[in-house]
Amino acid sequence: MLHPLILAILAGLASATGFAPLNLWPVTLAAFALLLHLVRRAPGMKRALLTGWVFGVGHFAIGLNWIAHAFTYQDAMPHAFGYGAVLLLSLFLAVYPAIAGGLAWRWGRDHRTAYVMIFAGAWIVTEWLRATMFTGFAWNPLGAALVPIGSLPDLARFVGTYGLSGFAILGAGMVWLFLRGQPKPALAIGIPLAILSVLPKAFSTAPDPDGPPIRVVQPNIGQQDKHNEAFDAINYNKLAGLTGKPGAEPRLIFWPEAAIPDFLEEDPFARQRLASLLGPGDTLLTGGLALxxxxxxxxxxxxNSLFALTSDARLIARYDKAHLVPYGEYLPMRPVLSAIGFSRLVPGDTDFWPGPGPTSFSLPGFGRVGGQICYEIIFSGDVVDAKNRPDFIFNPSNDAWFGRWGPPQHLAQARLRAIEEGIPVIRSTPTGISAVIDADGRVLKSLPHQSAGFIDARLPAPHAPTLFARFGNILPFMLAMILVGLAVALRRTAR
Structure with a gap:
């Protein structure tokens, strides 16, 4: 018989296979069922915390393996630093599953059904903490593993992604209770989950007619060529060629994050060159840099900015990225870390500065756009200007850093933002996965990883504001409180 801590780390490693690109979500539910079992059988609080922490180390080490790939493009540091970065980050992030396990053990271990509910409520809260504390790292919330499961992810429009993660814990708890010979409590959890999974269909409305024509460009420019001045002309020609000729109707054209090296605000020639690619009434949304x-x-x-350029070479909007990537776009404690050999992953010595946060801009003929650059799209409840709700979100990104696991995980989280807010999301990346996502989170069209091409489509229409769009992350907190309240009631009834 394997030691419980060995079982915990093996379960953690297996749990990460439920996320994209593998999407083995039944394995994830089974792994979390084993976690519930191991934590409850812990002989004391210290062992319960340690069990959750060891599980978390395995969970994050596999799920975040793409981070190591990012270091292969930075010659200022040894590439092997990437594997150390994944391990160190996993050791820290594992604190949050440990806290959830410790709370469930402390307050629910004497009643199995109550224990599952407290674990789910604690997971909701600790996952939100992971997304907010110390600048936050919201990547791969557990709810993202449920994205491929029919209409189940549609529940995010009512309880958000963190609430969806709580439902995933309840699903794992149902499996655990059934295997422990308690089918009635398992059904008591499973039947409401089944009803809730079809509930969103009852609130579905007929989609509005689609909007104007759009073109999403994916040039397949690798990270090794992106910041090489010798490739500037080649890269520009790829973007220009895929942009195509003007059509019969004005088009909205999407280029990726930091698509061009020119400083558009200071360089009128660069603006004119881009405008020459556009037809009358066309608008280009492109990533670039502002000094x-x-x-x-x-x-x-x-x-790190997003610019809107018209066919007469006018810049009519600019959005600045607010959620910057630590060690990627800026180096914390730069004097200390640079002295011992650390550098940020994006080339250059000048750190990026954050923008003010979600902002919407009107684009004549195309409606209101909200910008979310790359990594920003993963922050549930913090992607939309609530006072000026956009008609769609543009998520220019550079996923060329992230190997084969990062891009599909990024796409899954963008789909959750569309579901939560009821707003389409358009993604343009240099190497994929670029996509047109409708307001229900469905991928209407996409371009595969490491391929060049374009998507021609109509801009999907937004829905009316969802419940989550109105109230945000107060809803998953309410769900957590309801679960804990039910657990308390069950324990009192049992006594």
Whole structure:
């Protein structure tokens, strides 16, 4: 018989296979059922916490393996640092599953059904904490593993992604209770889950007619060529060629994050060159860089930005990325870390500065757009300007860093944002996966990883604001409180 801690780390490793690209969600539910079993059988609080932590180390080490791939493009540091980064990050993030397990053990271990409910409620809260504390790292919430399961992810429009993660724990708890010879409590959890899984269909409405024509460009420019000046002309020609000729109707054209090296605000020639690709009424949305200077004109920072350019070479909007990637776009404690050999992953010595947060802009003829650049799209409840709700979200990204596991995981989380907010999401990336996602989270069209091409489509229409769009992450917190309240009632009834 294997030691419980060995079983815990093996279960953690297996649990990560439920996320894209493998999508083995039954394995994930089984692994979490084993976690529930191991934590409850822990002889004390310390062992319960350690069991949850060991499980978390395995869970994150596999799910976040793509981070190691990012280091292969940065020659300022040894590439082997990438594997150390994955391990160190996993050791830290595992604290949150440990806390959830400890709370469930402390307050619910004497009643199995109550224990499952407390674990689910605690998981909701700790997952939200993981997404917010110390700048937050919201990647791969457990609810993302449920995206391939029919209409189940549609529940995110009512309880958000963190609430969906709580339902995943309840599903694992149902499996555990059934295997422990308690079919009635298992059905008491399973039947409401089954009803809830079809509930969103009862609230579905007929989709509105689609909007104007759009073109999403994916040039397949590898990270090794992106910041190489010798490839600037080649890269531009790829983007220009895939943009195509003007059509009979004005088009909205999408280019990826940091698609061009030119500083559009300072370079009128660069604006004219881009405008020459556009037909009358066309608008280009492209990623680029904005410089920040001091009063003496010295460059002291930069912003990772999204620009809207019209066919007459006017910049009519700019969005600045707010959720920057630590160690990717800026180096925390730069004087200390740079002295011992660390560097940020994006080339250059000038750190990026964050923007003010979600902002919507009107594009004549195309409606209101909200920008979310790359990594920002993973933050549930923080992607939309609530006072000026957009008609769609543009998520330009550069997933060329992230190997084969990162891009499909990124896409799954973008789909959850569309479901939560009831707003279409358009993704354009250099190497994939670019996609047109409707307001129900369905991928209407996409381009595969490491391929060049374009998507021609109509801009999907938004839905009316969802319940989650109105109330945000107060809803998963309410769900957590309801679960804990039910658990308390069950324990009192049993006594």
């Amino acid at each position: 920040i200077g001091d009063r003496q004109g010295n460059v002291i920072g930069a912003r």
